Amino acid sequence: MFDLTRSICVENGLTRSSGIENGLTRSSGIENGLTRSSGIENSLTRSSGIENGLTRSSGIENGLTRSSGIENGLTRSSGIENGLTRSSGIENSLTRSSGIENGPSQYDHSVHSHSSTTTTNGHNHHGQCCAVTMDGCGLTPVLDYTAEMERYRSFANFYAKTNVNMNAVNSMNFPQSAKLARITPPMFPGGRLGVAGVTPWGCHDNVNMNINAAAMLWGRKPPVHQATPLAPPTTHPPPLATHMQPHPHRTGGEGKQHGGHASSSQGQETHHHHGNNNFLSGYTTTDHMTKQGHTHQDMLSLSDRNSSCNGGGGANGVNMPNFPAGMLGLPPGVIVMAMGSHNGVNIPDSSHFQMATNHNQMLSDCHHANQTNSSPCPSTSPGMTSGGQGSGASKRKRKRCGVCAPCRRLINCGVCSACRNRKTGHQICKFRKCDELKKKAGSIQLESPPSVPSGEAFRWFF
């Protein structure tokens, strides 16, 4: 197992060895990012903005300008962030749509669609901590999260180091093609780099892959089941689905459930709080930090304090042994891999590249997130008040929908402005910023159809 993973890493190469830090560090803000969305809209002025996208092109340059090369590299070129970003309409479109595709979600978001407020929440937790491989997709790609991470990291390093002409690269390689390709932004380098369009996982097309994969890997349940018939029950329950269920508990109630107890259900629970989930963090053994911005090392929870997650086995790569799948809620076939630590990479701040784990609120965010339908939670809300959001309520809720692509994304890119600035910015990774929330802020926007899975959505499963 390791080998594979590793090897990959290696290939990517460059990477590891050195220093990372270069680049990534904070320097300036690069990315376009979703971030502020709201702010923008606010300002009436801006409103039109539209083309900005175009306009912004300059933005790109900015990128360069700004900081050091590295970022440039990552940022723009990589497109990673860009991808998501709202700024340009286009991308959004793509993005969105794709998000949707995630498909797996069968749930209808439609439902809550914009009800931003309400939305569902729930926790999702479930397996997370480790990299898992599974053959889902039917493609049987091995989803090795670890590998992914490695790649990602490598990628980052790559850019970081190469100050060089990213330009060339940028223009040449990934540009939008990636987007077009439907690759979701933070894609992992693979796409860009050599492998066109292939996700780390090996699946090609779907953006979903990213998300889903991630989701699956980490246990966020891909939305499934439930109401919507879409998902053919018969078939395959989405791989993970099994365990992952909706746990009523969380959702159920609504707001708080204090579910702690409930937890038992899945097993996983545990909560340690691990603060960040970054890719890197894992590796960097050293620094962990605790609060916003800082990381814990254990993102995988392998180490696990209390043990909840796994017994603590040290061994990484394997399936169950150390990791009781059950605990994680992993489906039988899944192979869990631990991430190797060490490796060298360090990123300055570990906060980058976090992965959302349950433990932390991070992704879990349980509260709001996920669950989709299953639970009732959705709307919930305390406040609700009249109409939820739209109308009167000036206050819309702050919850994220949990079903959109960004919401389903479990990993923090580690390079976007939000990630880099987590301590003070207190913002979620741009790539993970809920579309719904963005909309609100912005208000308008097209609204893609929230998500309903088109056929593609399911592709992943088959």
Add this chain to the structure above:
DNA sequence: ATCAACGTAAGG
């Protein structure tokens, strides 16, 4: 348009 930072919801 974006970034960065702050204050503060919100879940635990």
Add this chain to the structure above:
DNA sequence: CCTTACGTTGAT
């Protein structure tokens, strides 16, 4: 209390 992250503001 802690953590995560939303919404806002001000600067660029």
